[in-house]
Amino acid sequence: MFKKKIEVIGASVPFFTYKLGEDQIFEFDTSKCGPPEPMVNAMAGLKLINESGKKLVMINHTNAGGLVSKIGENYDIEVQDLEDGRVKLTFSYKIGESEKADLSQTSCSG
Secondary structure, rough: OOOOOOOOOOOOEEEEEEEEOOOEEEEEOOOOOOOOHHHHHHHHHHOOOOOOEEEEEEEEEEHHHHHHHHHHOOOEEEEEOOOOOOOOEEEEEEOOOHHHOOOOOOOOOO
């Protein structure tokens, strides 16, 4: 699978895109970053999944509970524990809900 590096406005880590079946995937890794970088990058990346068939994959050192509590009702989220201890979160567009997400809130606190 070929992953193409892309520029994402507001991101502080590299983002990549690739096709997986019919889906367009956007992926980034914040597993070596401290707060607020995981939240900042997730919010920047979520702006890319503005329709069905697009997904955002976040590799992080934890489950990113602060992020999930902010936007969890707006996206379908799959969480997978990786063998190396990191966590893979896959965000999918949710029709009628993703449009309501406030992606400007990039702080980790309440």
